[in-house]
Amino acid sequence: MTTRRTFVAGSLAATAAFALPISARAEPRSARIKTRDSTELHVKEWGKSGRTVIFTHAWPLSADIWDHQAAALAEAGYRVLAHDRRGFGRSSQPAAGYDFDTLSDDLAAVIAETGARDITLVGYSMGGGEVVRYFSRHGGKQVAKAALVGAAASYLLKTDANPDGLDRAVFDGIKQGVLGERRGYLTGLLRDVFFDAKRPATNPVTPELIDWSVGIAMQAGLEATVACVDSFSLTDFRPELASVTVPTLLLHGTADIPVPIELARITARGIRQSTMIEYADVSHGLVVTERDRVTRDLQAFIAR
Numbered sequence: 001m002t003t004r005r006t007f008v009a010g011s012l013a014a015t016a017a018f019a020l021p022i023s024a025r026a027e028p029r030s031a032r033i034k035t036r037d038s039t040e041l042h043v044k045e046w047g048k049s050g051r052t053v054i055f056t057h058a059w060p061l062s063a064d065i066w067d068h069q070a071a072a073l074a075e076a077g078y079r080v081l082a083h084d085r086r087g088f089g090r091s092s093q094p095a096a097g098y099d100f101d102t103l104s105d106d107l108a109a110v111i112a113e114t115g116a117r118d119i120t121l122v123g124y125s126m127g128g129g130e131v132v133r134y135f136s137r138h139g140g141k142q143v144a145k146a147a148l149v150g151a152a153a154s155y156l157l158k159t160d161a162n163p164d165g166l167d168r169a170v171f172d173g174i175k176q177g178v179l180g181e182r183r184g185y186l187t188g189l190l191r192d193v194f195f196d197a198k199r200p201a202t203n204p205v206t207p208e209l210i211d212w213s214v215g216i217a218m219q220a221g222l223e224a225t226v227a228c229v230d231s232f233s234l235t236d237f238r239p240e241l242a243s244v245t246v247p248t249l250l251l252h253g254t255a256d257i258p259v260p261i262e263l264a265r266i267t268a269r270g271i272r273q274s275t276m277i278e279y280a281d282v283s284h285g286l287v288v289t290e291r292d293r294v295t296r297d298l299q300a301f302i303a304r
Contacts, residue, residue, distance in 0.1 A: 056131065147250070
């Protein structure tokens with residue numbers, strides 16, 4: 001990092017604005033990290049020592065989506081960190097910096113200022129792109145393993161050379177929806193596409209879960225919510241996948257709508273030390289709908 005950043009340790013347990021409807025087993029502490037452009041990132045931390053797990057989150061949510069897994073891993077003896085992406089959750093909302101270079105620099109700031117070492121770096125959905133860019137831009141510094149969960153880490157846009165991607169009209173529609181009646185649009189998007197609420201799941205998608213997730217999504221800035229759609233839809237990570245040179249676990253639902261399963265298979269083929277577990281007939285919302293299985297698979301991978 002080229003400038004000094006200050007990590008201010010929080011002494012009190014963090015109280016999330018929206019509580020995940022599961023029983024809490026470990027309370028996180030909160031702190032803020034200042035990046036080189038003075039953006040302040042909200043960071044949650046569970047545990048105090050041990051090998052470190054760092055979670056990055058899905059668009060348009062926040063670090064809170066990982067609360068269940070973070071608490072379980074902390075109980076298992078790991079130090080766990082998760083930050084709200086700039087513009088989302090409780091982080092500040094700058095006018096710029098929603099490209100993956102800047103987002104990976106933010107991740108580097110979190111790693112540097114928390115002194116994290118021997119890291120398992122876990123990316124969910126859009127967060128998968130941040131993981132890949134952290135390897136290609138920062139050499140994967142301090143990372144021993146990676147995990148990509150429902151990750152948009154190859155190339156989402158449909159082209160002649162990427163026929164399994166999604167049409168540009170899909171992403172234009174998302175931006176138009178967000179710029180319109182945002183709460184109503186995001187309610188439908190999260191219910192019908194992200195969590196695919198009609199699909200059977202181990203943890204069914206309830207109206208309370210949708211209300212909770214929409215509340216988190218509405219914490220994000222409008223500019224950040226729209227700008228990130230361009231970032232995750234137009235960035236082709238395929239040439240960067242070879243830079244991920246550590247053991248990497250991929251967890252992906254075969255019924256994922258936002259990131260079709262074939263795109264995850266492309267990601268797996270591009271990472272030399274990858275292992276992929278496909279969750280049959282599971283949606284993009286697997287971190288919540290299959291939360292215990294995701295926790296078990298991550299913990300077994302980290303422990304190896």
